[in-house]
Amino acid sequence: MEPFTKIRSVATPLDKVNVDTDQIVPKQFLKLVQKTGFGQYLFFDWRYERDGTPRKDFVLNDSRYKGSKILLTRNNFGCGSSREHAAWALLDFGFRVVISTSFADIFYNNCFKNGILPVKVEEQVLQKLFETKSEIEIDLEKQTIKTDDLNVSFSIEPHWKKILIEGLDDIAVTLKYDDRIAKYETDHRNSNPRVL
Amino acid sequence: MAKTLFEKIWNSHVVVDEGNGRSLLYVDRHLVHEVTSPQAFDGLRMNKRKVRRRDLTFATMDHNVPTTNRSLPIVDQTSATQVKALERNCKEFGIELFGIDSPDQGIVHVIGPELGITLPGTTIVCGDSHTSTHGAFGALAFGIGTSDVEHVLATQCIWIEKPKTFEIRVEGKRKNPHSVTAKDIILSIIKKIGTAGGTGTTFEYRGEAISELSMEQRMTICNMSIEGGARAGLIAPDEKTFDYLRGRRYVPDNYEKLVEYWRENLMTDSNARFDKSFALHVDDIAPQVSWGTNPAMTVDVTGRVPFPDEYAHGNPEEEKAAAKALQYMGLKPGTLVTEIELNRIFIGSCTNSRLEDLIEASKVVKGRKVSPKVRAMIVPGSQHVKKEAEKLGLDAVFKDAGFEWRESGCSMCLGMNPDILAAGERCASTSNRNFEGRQGAGGRTHLVSPVMAAAAAIAGHFVDVREMDLN
Secondary structure, eight states: OOOOOEEEEOEEEEOOSSOBHHHHSOGGGTTOSSSSSOGGGTTHHHHBOTTSOBOTTSGGGOGGGTTOOEEEEOSSBTBSOOOTHHHHHHHHHTOOEEEESOBOHHHHHHHHHTTOEEEEOOHHHHHHHHHOOSOEEEETTTTEEEETTEEEEOOOOHHHHHHHHHTOOHHHHHHTTHHHHHHHHHHHHHSSSOOO | OOOOHHHHHHHTTEEEEOSSSEEEEEOSEEEEOSSSSHHHHHHHHHTTOOOSOGGGEEEEOOSSOOSSOTTSOOSSHHHHHHHHHHHHHHHHHTOEEEOTTOTTOBOHHHHHHHTTOOOTTOEEEESSGGGGGGGGGTOEEEEOOHHHHHHHHHHSEEEEEOOEEEEEEEESOOSOTTTSOHHHHHHHHHHHHOTTTTTTEEEEEESHHHHTSOHHHHHHHHHGGGGGTOSEEEOOOOHHHHHHHTTOTTSOTTHHHHHHHHHHHSSOOTTOOOSEEEEEEGGGOOOEEEOSSSTTSEEETTSBOOOHHHHHTTOHHHHHHHHHHHHHHTOOTTOBGGGOBOSEEEEOTTTSOSHHHHHHHHHHHTTOOOOTTOEEEEOOSBHHHHHHHHHTTHHHHHHHHTOEEOOSSSGGGTTOSSOOOOTTOEEEEOSSOOOTTTTSTTOEEEEOOHHHHHHHHHHSBOOOGGGSOOO
């Protein structure tokens, strides 16, 4: 996983609430057996007409946001299906940060597992970010969001911060606890009643 | 100290407590399907890792499988690739697979309980958000992404932030249990708390109306916990739970001993505190019909399609979303729900495809004909459900009425297989999500119970099933 440092970019404003993972990647694209190449399907049904031409009124097709690494969106982003393809598509398209007032739980986890930083902010801060004309800078180390007219901090679970900054392999970290896992298994296998 | 059921299950599965709310939990059962697992197995291969507990891991294929003639090869090459990848992965890593030709094949959340893999007091995960279904047995069960699938395969554990507890009380006894169903109860709850109402929490459903439900009805309720934003939903196990599981194939040999323990321990202590609470009374619940593009956009069958401001209660973002939903759904505010006409009917999905669902729907259908304007389909949740239903002659009831009788799978709930809606088609569906394009690009989904779907199939539009004699 690519370590996360500081990201500075224009933000893509997706002004919608309750964006579900079916919209982020429609189901017809879940059949791939690899993690790459999903960027072309990101928000597919909102991004393209039925005949495949890009929809002019959709933000991902707006040249002002080309190369953007930050997605701004409204409450409850990523609700619905657990499909990690949603995170893979965002990453593959180029997004490393998603900012909203809240995220669905499974999606929130899936982001960190793929080097995407989901940032939770208050409603007023989100509104200011939607209104800003400048680029946005996200500093994970300092936990700050900066624009020309805004400088606020955000909170993040220390564990996720470490995983992102160091680009750690989650499984390797857990395997360090192998003896604890083995002990749990032995204790429970021998305890009565058991289900293991 | 008094504890909730959730806290008891949580505490008994902590392997490592980091002390900051985050713990490494042991996973008792891991269910795997073809769509969210190929990348996880690839990860294991790349890092030369093994599956830690093959004996606690079970796989089936459900999302992609065709529901028509199974003796034919899968036409869609990408679907075939995923199905084959799962076969290969299960063989290579030594995992038990209920494959496409297995008599045990079915939707993962139908076969888990059916085979006795699901047990009270256990932790269960699966790369599918509707894993919450298994909470009906008093199991802490939740959906995970593919990275976590890989993590569980390799370590049999999962890192998770401890969710808050959310009590959902449903009081009273249903006067018309055949027409006001578990589906109507859960849709009513989601309508009230919203699709993010349960974010960061685990629900525990309690109250007389919940105790009174059968196991299959409880599964319908817990299944849609995720639609209320909660990763998991629990119902304390009772004699119905123990009777349902007794004698099933994967239930451990010391089952009666387990039951004794569960009976003593798996409940919320009387003076335990929940972080949040919500209550409603069954007398206030009517058959529900969703009108919009998320499950909270739901009204009583006797109601009208709302105006955006009526739905949004002063929230401008929600008002915009409602206007957009109405446009997508092709509905005019103020329209009576019973005037909404349908082209398609889908009875199936991990929410409502079990034997009882089919029995209830058959009572509505028996001796009647599907409206000539409608194409209607029944997709049983598993091969066992299908066989049991056929023993009762339900297939004949449905086929005589003009329904298609299919093989088991997820089918039109998410349309990954050929069962999809065409753009503009309107469907009464017993599934769980009415998101834009969920059942096919441009398709319009109305979430309802099996009896409401069956009644709509006959009438060609929604009807209040309470007006029918279902006893």
